[in-house]
Amino acid sequence: MEPRTRPPGWAAALAGVTAGAVALGIAQLVAGVFGGTSPIIAVGNSAVDNTPLWLKEWAIRTFGENDKNVLIGGILVVVALLAAALGVLSRRRVGFGVAGLWLFGLVGMVAVLTGAEAGPLAILPPLIGAGAGAMTLSSLFRRLEPPPWAESERAEVLAAAKTDDSHAAAESDDAHAAAEHDDSHAATERDDSEKPEMPPVMRAGSELHAFSRRRLLTGVGVGVGVAGVSGIAGQLLSGRNDVSGARTAVAKALPTAATPLPPLPAGVEFKIPNLSPFSTPNHDFYRVDTALVVPAVDPKSWTLKIHGMVDKPIEITFDDLIKRPLMEADVTLTCVSNEVNGPYVGNARWLGVRMADVLREAGLQANADMLLSTSSDGWTCGTPIDIVMDGRDALFAIAMNGEVLPVSHGFPVRQVVPGLYGYVSATKWVTDIKVTRYDLDEAYWTPRGWSAMGPIKTGSRIDVPRNKVKPGRNTIAGVAWAQHRGIEKVEVQVDDGDWRVARLAEVPGPDTWRQWAIDWDFTPGLHTIRCRATDGTGQTQTANGAPPAPNGATGYPTVLMEAV
Numbered sequence: 001m002e003p004r005t006r007p008p009g010w011a012a013a014l015a016g017v018t019a020g021a022v023a024l025g026i027a028q029l030v031a032g033v034f035g036g037t038s039p040i041i042a043v044g045n046s047a048v049d050n051t052p053l054w055l056k057e058w059a060i061r062t063f064g065e066n067d068k069n070v071l072i073g074g075i076l077v078v079v080a081l082l083a084a085a086l087g088v089l090s091r092r093r094v095g096f097g098v099a100g101l102w103l104f105g106l107v108g109m110v111a112v113l114t115g116a117e118a119g120p121l122a123i124l125p126p127l128i129g130a131g132a133g134a135m136t137l138s139s140l141f142r143r144l145e146p147p148p149w150a151e152s153e154r155a156e157v158l159a160a161a162k163t164d165d166s167h168a169a170a171e172s173d174d175a176h177a178a179a180e181h182d183d184s185h186a187a188t189e190r191d192d193s194e195k196p197e198m199p200p201v202m203r204a205g206s207e208l209h210a211f212s213r214r215r216l217l218t219g220v221g222v223g224v225g226v227a228g229v230s231g232i233a234g235q236l237l238s239g240r241n242d243v244s245g246a247r248t249a250v251a252k253a254l255p256t257a258a259t260p261l262p263p264l265p266a267g268v269e270f271k272i273p274n275l276s277p278f279s280t281p282n283h284d285f286y287r288v289d290t291a292l293v294v295p296a297v298d299p300k301s302w303t304l305k306i307h308g309m310v311d312k313p314i315e316i317t318f319d320d321l322i323k324r325p326l327m328e329a330d331v332t333l334t335c336v337s338n339e340v341n342g343p344y345v346g347n348a349r350w351l352g353v354r355m356a357d358v359l360r361e362a363g364l365q366a367n368a369d370m371l372l373s374t375s376s377d378g379w380t381c382g383t384p385i386d387i388v389m390d391g392r393d394a395l396f397a398i399a400m401n402g403e404v405l406p407v408s409h410g411f412p413v414r415q416v417v418p419g420l421y422g423y424v425s426a427t428k429w430v431t432d433i434k435v436t437r438y439d440l441d442e443a444y445w446t447p448r449g450w451s452a453m454g455p456i457k458t459g460s461r462i463d464v465p466r467n468k469v470k471p472g473r474n475t476i477a478g479v480a481w482a483q484h485r486g487i488e489k490v491e492v493q494v495d496d497g498d499w500r501v502a503r504l505a506e507v508p509g510p511d512t513w514r515q516w517a518i519d520w521d522f523t524p525g526l527h528t529i530r531c532r533a534t535d536g537t538g539q540t541q542t543a544n545g546a547p548p549a550p551n552g553a554t555g556y557p558t559v560l561m562e563a564v
């Protein structure tokens with residue numbers, strides 16, 4: 001027998017990673033053609049859905065709004081490592097690696113099928129991707145194998161030597177082909193009898209390499225090329241799902257409010273540098289959701305179904321919705337995941353249709369107490385019916401700060417309910433509302449460790465100063481919120497001294513945050529600043545610290561700073 005040397009580990013690992021890349025690239029391409037989800041996103045989605053609370057909290061704390069990129073990056077690293085391991089495993093038997101790739105394909109198919117948007121074609125990307133990866137792996141391992149090529153080359157040399165010079169020159173192509181053909185028979189016969197010597201090209205130094213580095217690298221190059229081109233093509237093709245054109249169309253014909261609000265009072269802003277502006281610009285507005293790929297919902301095909309415990313189920317189109325009387329409301333959104341002094345709070349002027357009016361058309365049955373809303377990507381949210389129906393400005397919103405909803409903030413339609421944390425009220429890309437009961441249904445975050453009910457706790461934040469100031473007079477300022485109860489008072493304490501009452505900016509109503517400020521003479525050195533807000537019912541926020549889960553963080557916002 002020929003000497004059979006296993007390819008070195010790095011070569012096998014490289015072949016594995018290349019096969020993995022081809023699998024993902026092709027899967028992306030197929031997803032682009034058939035409109036499915038790439039397996040990485042599908043796996044990411046199930047990771048998001050199944051992440052335990054402590055890990056999710058840690059991820060948000062550590063990576064903030066970058067948590068999604070970190071997750072995708074992490075999955076890619078793990079996949080690359082697994083693919084490398086499959087490559088190394090294939091040194092024993094290519095079949096092992098091929099089986100492993102099909103196994104990943106299967107995991108991808110399960111991930112895709114358990115996702116919310118899975119159509120029957122959804123299994124194609126992981127299926128075809130796994131097939132392409134398996135083919136790549138076997139073909140690269142054929143390249144890693146010892147001598148068949150060396151033998152045919154050797155045979156060619158021998159054949160050429162035997163042939164008459166002038167004859168060979170005239171018919172070189174035929175002779176070449178014939179030599180190769182003959183050789184393949186000869187080789188199989190010879191395998192049992194002869195032991196051909198390794199040609200000298202197979203030796204590098206004194207070590208015997210039973211593979212050609214160049215052959216492998218060419219194969220890897222082709223594989224990486226295929227992966228890259230198909231991945232990019234797939235990405236471009238999924239761009240067809242882009243709704244920016246549809247969004248521009250809505251923007252051009254954006255209806256105005258039947259009952260417009262007066263402009264904001266001039267006094268909503270103190271105009272203090274680094275203090276949060278009263279209106280958060282859309283591009284600065286915090287974003288929190290479980291969507292790894294922002295849902296692309298075309299308003300032309302969008303509908304909202306209202307069903308369940310209703311007298312008459314209804315389904316309305318986007319045109320139906322915006323033909324209704326539109327209203328405006330200034331509402332501050334807050335995320336339950338916001339830590340004390342954290343960034344997940346923002347204020348906007350929303351344009352939309354009163355939820356209560358639409359719901360009344362369906363006729364809510366008296367024993368229902370929950371609206372279970374669902375987004376186009378399958379996220380669910382449970383909102384108390386009595387809150388939505390009590391006359392507050394709970395909206396199906398279509399615009400934000402005078403601009404059509406940005407896609408990441410729920411285009412074409414989202415819910416906004418003053419006084420409730422986003423996870424129990426603010427469904428973006430909303431398409432379905434089931435009228436039901438808390439004892440019958442459960443929304444997305446409830447089994448994941450968050451309370452079924454999420455009224456917003458009175459909160460405040462110190463925006464300035466955050467670290468250093470010059471000794472002497474400075475302004476301490478921030479925002480405070482207690483949506484639908486309003487902010488009545490904010491107090492500030494420096495270094496365990498007396499609590500002093502801050503001045504408050506104006507507000508258009510009880511549903512927004514409120515700027516506060518107080519001037520302070522700082523002596524040189526380190527100082528601790530605390531603040532606390534009192535809501536319109538006279539309740540002051542508690543000093544007792546609590547983490548965000550299960551129903552919102554508490555404790556006084558505290559800043560340690562230095563006057564130098």
Ligand SMILES: Nc1nc2c(c(=O)[nH]1)N[C@H]1C(S)=C(S)[C@@H](COP(=O)(O)O)O[C@H]1N2
Pocket residue numbers: 285286287288289290291333334335336375376379408409410421422423426427428429
């Ligand atoms: N479809 C969908 N809507 C959603 C969420 C989500 O994960 N999916 N997250 C909610 C949460 S937790 C919050 S705090 C708000 C945030 O809205 P924003 O991203 O527009 O600031 O959206 C809510 N609406």
Ligand SMILES: [Mo]
Pocket residue numbers: 288334335336337421422423
């Ligand atoms: Mo949230």
